[in-house]
Amino acid sequence: MGTGCAGLTAALYTARANLNPLVLTGTMPGGLLTTTSIVENFPGFPEGIDGFELMTRMQKQAERFGARIQFGTLEAADLKSDPIKLTIDGDPLETKTFIIASGAGHRHLGLESETKLENKGVTFCATCDGALPMFRDQPLLVVGGGDSACEEALYLTRFGSKVYLVHRRDELRASKIMAERTLAHDTIEPIWNSVVTDILDVEKGKVTGARLKNIKTGKEQTLDCAGVFVAIGHIPNTQLFKGVLDLDENGYIVPTKGAATSVPGVFVAGDCSDHVYRQAVTAAGMGCAAAIDAERYLAAIQS
């Protein structure tokens, strides 16, 4: 389930093991990486590679060994039946093993300007985009107050001339150590009790600043910045498995051993079970692990 880095790597490995995998694209063929232009940290591409191009190559590589890519969305799953019963766009399908690689979406601020300026200075991943030339030696703004927001802000101090950390409360939600480290950093300036109400400048097609509102005083201000990093959380695409698989409090699938889940024959890979690393290469690595675990599971039940 899924044709992001995790799903396509699982497809490559299971195809090479002659398991004849069927790979569902969902509504985002190629996954999240297709929404970004340049990927500079996937090993093997010293000059970087366009996200769409990388995912097209991954798909071709899996297809070369016989993976069958199907444009379709999983609508329902009976994971406890044997074989597992799936419904894809209304049609039934049975399978002996099932690898869930459905990814996670970013929580958005919900602003029109955020959508229009995505990849033009608005980003959801500092590790992915922070080093881009457009952010170097510029003031940057991070939205959020949890561990991720702190990590993003700290990471961005390597590139930005200043990093504003905008949080709707008057203290960080992050772990104590992370909050202390963040607030002690000279380059980071917290802006408390505030929300972003608009990102500038859609007309210019790039980020030049952000409008903020203090939710306690109602006072508004505009801050100049070249980037807005939204770090207010993720929503894993796991709603179909609620009540069936072990999910953590944020909905991420919790593997039991390796890539195995609490249901035999069901494995998990990538961002739908990883709220820590969330990188293309880690998702691919987890896809490889899920494929090998699925292969061993099949060998064990057939012997």
Ligand SMILES: Cc1cc2nc3c(=O)[nH]c(=O)nc-3n(C[C@H](O)[C@H](O)[C@H](O)COP(=O)(O)OP(=O)(O)OC[C@H]3O[C@@H](n4cnc5c(N)ncnc54)[C@H](O)[C@@H]3O)c2cc1C
């Ligand atoms: C703008 C941006 C830039 C990024 N840049 C980088 C970078 O430079 N380097 C890096 O390492 N990482 C980067 N990332 C992170 C990287 O994209 C993710 O870590 C990676 O895509 C996770 O892969 P995945 O396979 O777990 O999930 P995804 O890529 O999210 O793929 C999930 C797949 O599951 C499918 N799916 C979901 N629901 C269903 C369903 N019901 N039925 C069937 N299929 C379904 C989707 O259609 C999709 O194909 C970036 C992310 C973003 C948003």
